[in-house]
Amino acid sequence: MNTSFETRPVPPPMLAALAERFGDRCSTALALREQHGRDESPFDVPPPDCVVFAESADEVALVVGLANEHGVPVIPYGAGSSLEGHLLAVQGGLSLDLTRMNRILRVDAEDLTVSVQPGVTRKQLNEELRHAGLFFPIDPGADATLGGMAATRASGTNAVRYGTMRENVLGLELVAANGERVRTGSRARKSSAGYDLTRLIVGSEGTLGVITELSLRIFPLPEAVSAAVCFFPSIDAAVQTTIQIIQLGVPIARCELLDANSVRAVNHHDRLGLREAPMLLMEFHGSESGVAEQAQTVQEIAREFGGEDFEWATTPEARTRLWTARHHAYLSALQMKPGCRCVTTDTCVPISRLAESINESVREVEEAGLPYFIVGHVGDGNFHLGYLTDPAMPAERELAEALSARMVARALKLEGTCTGEHGIGLHKQGFLVDETGEAAVAMMRSLKRALDPRNIMNPGKIFSL
Template identity: 60%
Template sequence: MGEGTTQHRNDAGIATAIGILAQRFGERLSTAPSMREQHGHTLTWLANQPPDAVVFVRSEDEVRDAVRICADHGAPIIPFGAGTSLEGHLNAPSGGISIDLSALDQIVAVHAEDLDVVVQPGIRRKTLNDQLRDTGLFFPIDPGADATLGGMAATRASGTNAVRYGTMKDNVLALRVVDARGEVVTTSRRARKSSTGYDLTRLYVGSEGTLGIITELTLRLHGLPEAISAGICPFASVAAAAEAVILTIQSGIPVARIELLDEVQVRACNAYSKLTLPETPLLLVEFHGTEAGVAEQAARFGEIAEDLGGGPFTWTTRAEERTRLWTARHDAYWAGLALRPGCTSFSTDVCVPISRLAACIAETKADLEATGLIGPIVGHVGDGNFHVLPLFDPADAAEVAKVKAFVGRVVERALAMEGTASGEHGVGQGKMKYLAAEHGDAAMATMAAIKRALDPQGLFNPGKIVAP
C-alpha cells in the first residue's frame, strides 16, 4: 500500500468488536473524534487516518483480551505508544482499533549485576533513565523524541548514541509479544547469548506492530561513564566534516556521539536555542570514558579535524554546557520549522556505508539548491545516517510535489550507494514503495510469507511495511 491509501474496511466486524470492547473496557474505550485523530498519524505530511476506536489497556491480560475480541470479528489492530513515529505507522487505513499501551509504564525488574532491566512497553526512555540513575547504569538509545520503549523496539530506533552503543536491535535481549491468537510469545531468556531456535527477538524488533503487540522488554544496560567530554568543531564544508567523521571512525577512536549539522541547521539552532555557534558545517562530538581517556580521545579527534582544515575544536566536561549543546541538537526539528513560519516539513532519513557519506550528503545539498528548497541537514553520521528536513507550504500543490520528488531522489541516491531507505525512521506507509528496490523480490516474498504465517487475517497494523 502507498502513502495515505485506504484498504477494504470490515465495517460490520469493527462495529461488533467496538460493542464488545465497550462492555469489557467501559470508559477506557473512546470513539471521540478528537481522541481517534490523536491516535492516527499526526507528524509530517501523511494524511491522518484515524482508527474507529481507542482502547486504553492496563495489563498484558487486557492486551490479550482486546486482541482476541478484534481477531474474532476481523477488526484491524494498531498498537500505540507515544505517537512520535514519522512514517504513518499509527494510521488506520482499514479502520479498526488503536490499542494504547501508555499505561503499561512500569519497570518490572532491575538486574544490576547482569546489566539488564525488564520493562513494560509504555515506559518512556527519559523516565527509565531517571529511575535507573541511582544504580549507576543507563539505557543508551536516544532517538531524540521521548518515545516509549515498546515503540522504539517496534521501529528499531537508534539515535545519537548508536555509533558506540548500537541500535534497539543490539540492546533488546528478549520480548513478550501478544500474537494474532491472543497468546503470549516469549522470544528469549535473559542470557546474553543463545544458539537455540530462530531469533524471534530480532524478528519482532523493527516489525512496526505488524506481527504482534510487544507487552514486555528485557533491555541491555550500560554503566554510566566516569567522565564525558563534548565539543564543537566547525568546518569549511560539509564534505570536510564528513571526511573527518570517516577518519575518526576508521582510526578506532571510541566516539560516543558524532553529529553533523550543516550551515542551514546551525543557523536555525542559533536562532531557536539562543546559541552563538559558528554558522558553518559543524560537528558535535561526545566521548565517554575515564578523565584521561576522554581527554586523549578529544585530542586525537582535534588532530584529525585540523588536518582537514577544521577547527578550532573546543570541548568541555561541564555538564551544563554539554546539556545546552545536546538540547539544541534534539530541538533541531523545531528549529528547522522556524526557518519558514507557517510551513511544514517532511523529515526523512537515509543511511549509507560510511565511505559514501560525504558524497551522499554533498549530492543531497546540491539537489536542494537546484530544486530551490530550504532543507536543513543533520545526521548521526558516525554510522552513515543523516536526516534532511525540506520545508514547504502544504497548501501549495506545486511545492508539495517538488518535495515529494526530492525525497524520492534522496532515497534513490542512498540505494544507489548500497544504503537503505531509512536508518531509523522505519517504513510505515511512507517508505513501503522503496522496499522492493532495496531488498529484492525474493526477500519481499519471504517477508510476506512471515506476515501471512503470523497474522493470517492481516489484522496487525495493516497497510504497513509489506502486503501479506
C-alpha cells in the same frame, strides 16, 4: 506509497464489548481519535474508529483476541513520534494506546539487564537507572516509548558506540495476532536456540503483534564524559573529519552533524548564539585519560579539514544544553517556515561513501530551491534530510518526494539502505522492494500471512497484502 485502502471499522458488537470491559478507557471522542491518528509524517489519513488504553498484557490479549475475532485492525500506539506513517489507521480499526503500561519491572544491576513494560520512555528509564550508576544508551531524540523504539528498530545519537535496539533487546513478550502471549529470548547475552524470534519482532513495526514487555541491555555510566562542538567551512569537511575519526578506530560515543540551516534554526529556538556553519557535535565516554586522548586525536583530525572554534562542554549542564538543542533540531527547523509540513527521509551508507551521498543530496536540493535542513548520526553513516513544504502548494510536496526518491536511490547505489532508523511504514514501501528485491519481500509477506492470517496487526505498513 499507497494510502488508500478498504477500511474495516470496529463493528457495534465489538465496540460494546470494549466499552463494557474498559469503560472510559475506550473512547470514540473525535479529538482523542485525531490525536492517535496523526504522527510526524506528511500523510493525512482519517483517524481510527476508537482508542483503547490498555494497562496490562492480559488487557492487550483481550483486545487483540476480539479484533481477530471480528477482523478489525489494531494499531499499537506509543509516543506518536514516528515519521513514516507507522501509526496511521489506513484501514480503520482501533488504536491501542500502551502508554499506561509504564512500569519498570526489574533492574538487574549485576547482569546489566532491565525488564520494562512497553510504555516506559527512555528518559523515565534513565532517571531510574541513574541512581544505580547505570544507563540505557539508545537515544533517538524524541522521548519515545521503549516498545515503539523496539518496534521500529530505533537507534539515534549513541548508536556509533552502543549499537541500536537490534543489539540491545535481549528478549520480549508479544501478544500475537490470535491473542496468544508469546515470549522470545531470555536475559542471557547470547543464544543459539531455534529461530531468533526476538530479532524478527524488533523492527516489525507492529505488523506481527503487540510488544508487552522488553528485556534490555544496560550499561555502567562512564567515569568521564566530555562533549565538544566544532565548526567547518563546508559539510564535506565535517563529513571527511567524521570518516577519518571512524576509520582510525577512535571510540567516539556520539558524532552528530548539523548543517548551517539546522544551526540557524536551533540558534533561533534555543538562543544559543552558535556560529551558523556546518557543525559536528561530539561526545566522548570512558576514563579521564581515555576521554582526554580521544578528544586530542579528534581535535587534530578536525584541524586538518579546517575545523575551528572547538568548544568543550564538560559539565552535565553544558552538555545537556547542547544535546537539548540537537534534539530540538526538527521542531526548530519547522519554525523557520511557519505552517509548513516536513517531508523527511533518512538513509544510511557505508562510512566511506557518506560524503558522496550527502554532497549530492545537498547539491540537488539547493538547485531545486526548496528550503531544507540536515541532521545526521554521521558516525555510523546515517543522515536525515528534511524538506520544508507549503501544504497549500502541492508542487512543493511533489518536488520534495522526487528529491527524497533520488536521495534513496543514491544510497542504494552506494550499497546502503533506504532507511537507517525511520523504518518503512507507509512512505518507503517501494524503496523496500528496490533494496531487498521481490523475493525477499515475498518472504516477508509469507511470514506476515503465517503469523497474522487475518491481516489485523497494523495493516498496510511495510508492504501491502
